[in-house]
Amino acid sequence: xxxxxxxxxxxxxxxxxxxxxxxxxxxxxxxxxxxxxxxxxxxxxxxxxxxxxxxxxxxxxxxxxxxxxxxxxxxxxxxxxxxxxxxxxxxxxxxxxxxxxxxxxxxxxxxxxxxxxxxxxxxxxxxxxxxxxxxxxxxxxxxxxxxxxxxxxxxxxxxxxxxxxxxxxxxxxxxxxxxxxxxxxxxxxxxxxxxxxxxxxxxxxxxxxxxxxxxxxxxxxxxxxxxxxxxxxxxxxxxxxxxxxxxxxxxxxxxxxxxxxxxxxxxxxxxxxxxxxxxxxxxxxxxxxxxxxxxxxxxxxxxxxxxxxxxxxxxxxxxxxxxxxxxxxxxxxxxxxxxxxxxxxxxxxxxxxxxxxxxx
Amino acid sequence: xxxxxxxxxxxxxxxxxxxxxxxxxxxxxxxxxxxxxxxxxxxxxxxxxxxxxxxxxxxxxxxxxxxxxxxxxxxxxxxxxxxxxxxxxxxxxxxxxxxxxxxxxxxxxxxxxxxxxxxxxxxxxxxxxxxxxxxxxxxxxxxxxxxxxxxxxxxxxxxxxxxxxxxxxxxxxxxxxxxxxxxxxxxxxxxxxxxxxxxxxxxxxxxxxxxxxxxxxxxxxxxxxxxxxxxxxxxxxxxxxxxxxxxxxxxxxxxxxxxxxxxxxxxxxxxxxxxxxxxxxxxxxxxxxxxxxxxxxxxxxxxxxxxxxxxxxxxxxxxxxxxxxxxxxxxxxxxxxxxxxxxxxxxxxxxxxxxxxxxx
Numbered sequence: 001x002x003x004x005x006x007x008x009x010x011x012x013x014x015x016x017x018x019x020x021x022x023x024x025x026x027x028x029x030x031x032x033x034x035x036x037x038x039x040x041x042x043x044x045x046x047x048x049x050x051x052x053x054x055x056x057x058x059x060x061x062x063x064x065x066x067x068x069x070x071x072x073x074x075x076x077x078x079x080x081x082x083x084x085x086x087x088x089x090x091x092x093x094x095x096x097x098x099x100x101x102x103x104x105x106x107x108x109x110x111x112x113x114x115x116x117x118x119x120x121x122x123x124x125x126x127x128x129x130x131x132x133x134x135x136x137x138x139x140x141x142x143x144x145x146x147x148x149x150x151x152x153x154x155x156x157x158x159x160x161x162x163x164x165x166x167x168x169x170x171x172x173x174x175x176x177x178x179x180x181x182x183x184x185x186x187x188x189x190x191x192x193x194x195x196x197x198x199x200x201x202x203x204x205x206x207x208x209x210x211x212x213x214x215x216x217x218x219x220x221x222x223x224x225x226x227x228x229x230x231x232x233x234x235x236x237x238x239x240x241x242x243x244x245x246x247x248x249x250x251x252x253x254x255x256x257x258x259x260x261x262x263x264x265x266x267x268x269x270x271x272x273x274x275x276x277x278x279x280x281x282x283x284x285x286x287x288x289x290x291x292x293x294x295x296x297x298x299x300x301x302x303x304x305x306x307x308x309x310x311x312x313x314x315x316x317x318x319x320x321x322x323x324x325x326x327x328x329x330x331x332x333x334x335x336x337x338x339x340x341x342x343x344x345x346x347x348x349x350x351x352x353x354x355x356x357x358x359x360x
Numbered sequence: 361x362x363x364x365x366x367x368x369x370x371x372x373x374x375x376x377x378x379x380x381x382x383x384x385x386x387x388x389x390x391x392x393x394x395x396x397x398x399x400x401x402x403x404x405x406x407x408x409x410x411x412x413x414x415x416x417x418x419x420x421x422x423x424x425x426x427x428x429x430x431x432x433x434x435x436x437x438x439x440x441x442x443x444x445x446x447x448x449x450x451x452x453x454x455x456x457x458x459x460x461x462x463x464x465x466x467x468x469x470x471x472x473x474x475x476x477x478x479x480x481x482x483x484x485x486x487x488x489x490x491x492x493x494x495x496x497x498x499x500x501x502x503x504x505x506x507x508x509x510x511x512x513x514x515x516x517x518x519x520x521x522x523x524x525x526x527x528x529x530x531x532x533x534x535x536x537x538x539x540x541x542x543x544x545x546x547x548x549x550x551x552x553x554x555x556x557x558x559x560x561x562x563x564x565x566x567x568x569x570x571x572x573x574x575x576x577x578x579x580x581x582x583x584x585x586x587x588x589x590x591x592x593x594x595x596x597x598x599x600x601x602x603x604x605x606x607x608x609x610x611x612x613x614x615x616x617x618x619x620x621x622x623x624x625x626x627x628x629x630x631x632x633x634x635x636x637x638x639x640x641x642x643x644x645x646x647x648x649x650x651x652x653x654x655x656x657x658x659x660x661x662x663x664x665x666x667x668x669x670x671x672x673x674x675x676x677x678x679x680x681x682x683x684x685x686x687x688x689x690x691x692x693x694x695x696x697x698x699x700x701x702x703x704x705x706x707x708x709x710x711x712x713x714x715x716x717x718x719x720x
Contacts, residue, residue: 115513
């Protein structure tokens with residue numbers, strides 16, 4: 001097992017990465033303060049891993065909340081179900097919330113932990129590659145609103161993250177690929193060597209070579225932890241983690257949550273950002289080709305859906321959190337491995353990408 | 361105008377106390393970063409003060425949300441109305457939220473500001489004595505749940521608080537008295553000299569002598585600011601501010617939100633806590649008499665409602681945030697001016713107070 005510390009002063013926490021971790025009670029107990037524990041999970045994950053977790057929590061008073069599976073249920077309404085359970089069982093503010101699931105469960109569980117009695121302890125057990133390399137690092141929690149993704153939330157750090165490589169065995173290929181989209185992103189924004197490693201090793205990851213997966217998880221978490229340590233609440237460099245996300249969120253919102261997986265939308269959005277970076281004169285045609293090609297090898301979508309025209313894109317992108325006074329701001333690439341901070345985008349250039357890239 | 365700084369490191373903020381402050385645009389503008397401003401208020405306050413505030417915000421893009429007036433509307437549902445307005449007007453995370461109203465508006469506005477895009481700037485303009493001396497200091501924000509008061513929320517500090525003494529002119533007598541309940545609390549928990557000043561000057565406060573009111577507001581905010589600076593997230597001494605509140609919250613929840621004003625419920629709860637402190641051997645009969653008498657001079661209720669029996673009290677008190685592993689914990693008084701930290705309470709002694717104090 002490797003332990004990676006996310007350095008955030010008195011909010012620092014460890015990420016445990018390895019195999020067979022769910023069965024190690026001491027990983028849980030070292031950060032649980034009081035008897036009451038609630039496990040939040042979903043209908044897909046519960047039959048696979050809930051019992052393993054409950055077996056490790058033998059000495060605690062445990063309640064479980066099993067939510068439906070999917071981004072479309074990441075709403076205040078379902079977070080309220082968590083509050084209802086906690087209150088009806090008289091959970092105190094010394095209680096601990098465990099989020100067992102992918103990014104959606106992590107975001108909702110973390111937000112519920114942040115808000116219940118103004119903050120209780122929480123532990124994240126990410127069960128998808130995407131959640132292990134992205135959602136579990138950095139303390140972003142929250143829910144969607146019909147008018148925008150992740151619009152309601154909090155910055156709230158867990159006590160620890162348990163990233164058990166074994167849980168990826170049950171992940172379907174589509175979910176694995178969606179996770180790889182974020183893995184590729186770390187290479188693109190700040191780690192050219194890692195990007196090149198991915199070009200060489202992508203097939204090992206797709207065939208679930210455990211050594212390759214563990215390396216990719218650790219490099220991704222390391223990159224993200226370094227960025228988050230520098231800028232916890234996203235006033236600067238942290239925004240670079242949003243490469244492809246402004247386009248991606250527009251795709252997710254515009255298609256209805258649940259049509260695209262988050263990582264799929266990010267893959268498309270990153271290709272659009274790469275295309276726009278080329279139009280700015282920063283990336284070469286060959287760079288863009290390399291980027292699109294790596295996503296394609298993961299069987300990820302790389303072009304925007306036909307039913308989202310540029311007007312709708314602009315409308316949806318106008319509510320992005322990076323915007324200032326209504327001006328759309330994006331992360332672009334100076335080169336592979338070097339991202340920009342959020343920059344104001346010339347609308348005509350943006351329209352070129354929206355109307356041309358991936359359109360027949 | 362006096363300025364009192366609440367010291368919380370990089371979350372420190374000023375409280376401006378004085379007359380005619382609502383009309384001073386520079387008080388607002390010095391802590392507004394970007395053009396978008398939303399003012400949250402209620403149907404009672406809007407006709408009285410909204411235009412004054414809007415006149416001071418001439419250079420900004422301002423939206424307003426006018427909520428119904430009352431504790432019974434302090435719910436996630438009404439906070440969602442705020443999110444709807446912010447999103448439908450494409451407010452970015454550089455926007456500023458102004459909460460213009462009493463404690464309910466301050467708590468809801470603060471919570472909406474804490475959660476919108478994971479946190480936007482907010483300014484509090486408390487319009488009741490209670491909000492000026494209590495809710496506006498310390499960053500507690502949140503909403504109620506049918507199963508418990510303030511159960512969903514966040515610690516979130518404003519950019520500044522504007523406490524304009526002029527707004528108390530339109531406060532009705534019942535609201536003024538409810539505010540005095542919290543003012544008296546500061547004397548009881550940590551400032552015997554202030555408690556004695558209140559015994560001497562309570563009639564000046566009830567007749568709205570501006571000099572006396574300004575002094576009482578400042579002493580209250582000073583006391584609270586000192587406590588909050590020592591313990592922002594209530595891991596220790598901050599809990600003493602909850603004197604009378606565990607009983608009080610049970611009374612509010614048990615009677616249905618809106619029956620008692622918060623300060624009225626706290627007055628009753630403080631008398632119950634005083635009675636229990638006497639049974640512990642800490643307060644004398646004369647001490648308890650002095651406390652009850654001061655509340656009575658404010659025309660505040662001092663005995664629990666007949667329809668809340670001790671079983672129901674215990675049930676409601678069991679969900680209090682101070683409890684650990686289901687054990688009820690209370691703040692009591694060692695003497696007038698000296699509070700305990702939260703202590704485990706012997707159930708029989710608690711039952712004596714619940715069954716005897718104020719019961720015929």
